[in-house]
Amino acid sequence: MAEGKPRTLFDKIWDRHVVDRLPDGTCILYIDRHLVHEVTSPQAFEGLRLAGRPVRRPEATIAVVDHNVPTSDRRAGIAEPESRLQVETLERNVAAFGVPYIPLLDARQGIVHIIGPELGLSLPGMTIVCGDSHTSTHGAMGALAFGIGTSEVEHVLATQTLLQKPARNMLVEVGGRLAPGVTAKDLILAIIGRIGTAGGTGHVIEYAGEAIRALDMAGRMSVCNMSIEAGARAGLIAPDETTFAYIEGRPHAPQGAAFAQAVAEWRTLPSDPGAAYDRVVRLDGAEVVPMVTWGTSPEAVLPITGVVPDPASLADPEQRAQRARMLDYMGLTPGQKLTDLAIDVVFIGSCTNSRIEDIRAAAAVVRGRRVAPGVRALVVPGSGLVRQQAEAEGLDRVLLEAGFEWREPGCSMCLGMNPDKLTPGQRCASTSNRNFEGRQGPGGRTHLLSPAMAAAAAVSGHLADVREFA
Amino acid sequence: MDAFTSLTGIAAPLPLANIDTDKIIPARFLKTIKRSGLGVHLFDTLRFRPDGSENPDFVLNREPYRHAEILIAGENFGCGSSREHAPWALLDFGIRCVIAPSFADIFHTNCFKNGILPIALPADICALLMADARLGGNARLSVDLERQVILRPNGESVPFEIDPFRRHLLLHGLDDIGQTMQHAQHIEAFEQRRRTAEPWFPSIVIG
């Protein structure tokens, strides 16, 4: 790297973590934090065992169970034998390899991407990986965080490094301010609608601009979380006063003088003026409206005021066929108003939207209202600490009195590996991040939206524009 | 990992864009602690009807594609989750090579770790190979990683690009952890430097 050349936030984090550069440009990249969960790790630990290798830095690693765990009645244990085996296997592995672990019945247990920032484990300037694509969430801290496969999990466990080539830099700059009723979730859905699900492939997206700066950490995490839905492995937001205020005092963050020293270091991270990006996309935040997906790809998204699009409007026959397939799967007819779509289930949860701010937003819409007859509505907090906080604020009462289920933390109906699943044909308003066919249960139909919009749908019985609930 | 040098086999056409990892293998089949045996769940919702019977319209349920070793697919293949169960399921079914206009990043990396060769080619060339794959019993392609060419049934050869480091690992079936371990001294030195430069950097202890 030439002296004095302006660098991006990504370049700076990358340069600091390169252990070695191989002749073809592949780098051995040092990894500061490795988050581990039960689904993508068993084969990695097994690989270590077969090769007789230890975990190189257990103290840089943290394990938690989230994907398989029941969200009710968990003191009774896990009924489903395969889920139980995965959880027990993780427990055996962390014990055998000395990896720090947060057990199921610990108040700090939760979705891996919720607890990392919450506990102060994910910090600016770090490289953070996890065998999970939504590791991009931690980029909101100003860390380079990305998902890896199980072979790479094993590689990190064994060497604390990864073999990587630098990504390209993409800047998404959002000017202006979001309008009332419009959230970070609407913004990231609008961005994905604009650049497409492959738009960020090969890139790390840095989000910047007035609208991003104005977001709280929860909103920034929702944005970075869905970077992978735009094809980018990682999203990044430069750390600033909002970031430092969020981190200060968190249990695993540096404390006292060490914190001050760290902040001084973190202030050097933001992209230099004039740093070059391979691609730049600009949006006006003030123009974003509440969004909802209608299809089976996150890019199939429209303003809530829209209508189901007509495949016939597409020139390309393969695209036309693909869109017709989406409508068929989703049980939709071209021209239907999105606000006319009756829903069966509302899911408020997932690593995109299960923080305390999300639950507050949902409760604010629900307060004094009732879940519409025939609708099943679940709130699944992202962690035990989020759950405790919500209960301290009385939000659980508001939700329960309205007819919501108030559940224990985990991934839950985001991917239906535990008993929380859609049944075939059920239509769900969901705050999660993927609307793929069968994602929330075989045959289930997912509409992605913000927590406030999900709450509005729950009390309306159909998709609804939250701006009418003010 | 098995080495990949060359492969001649049936190519199956799967002309869909954005085939996500949930489609390659749904989450309910990830409850395994093994890598093997996932081929039966490959493309589960496309391959099987809700009652469990085979969907006769799906390409991999038809001859000769039941024996396909190569897939020709649409753009952004493998988007979605990081699950390595996706390449494990492909490999267990017998697929060693996927050709598409583009791949999602994590899936692309995961393929190499399992001896599967993902080849990205321009859409117009993929369209030619897709047409070849539709030739049924004659849908045989030869993929030569050494020479970086695909041989079409009409004898024409199509060159492809590939990352040289990954090509090297694949050709020799090398374990990349072993490769990185050769740099252990540098990792050690790096860690020492970091400890001095960023002493505030906390270790994780769960109390």
Ligand code: SF4
């Ligand atoms: S909440 Fe959903 S997207 Fe997030 S880690 Fe869990 S399964 Fe993955």
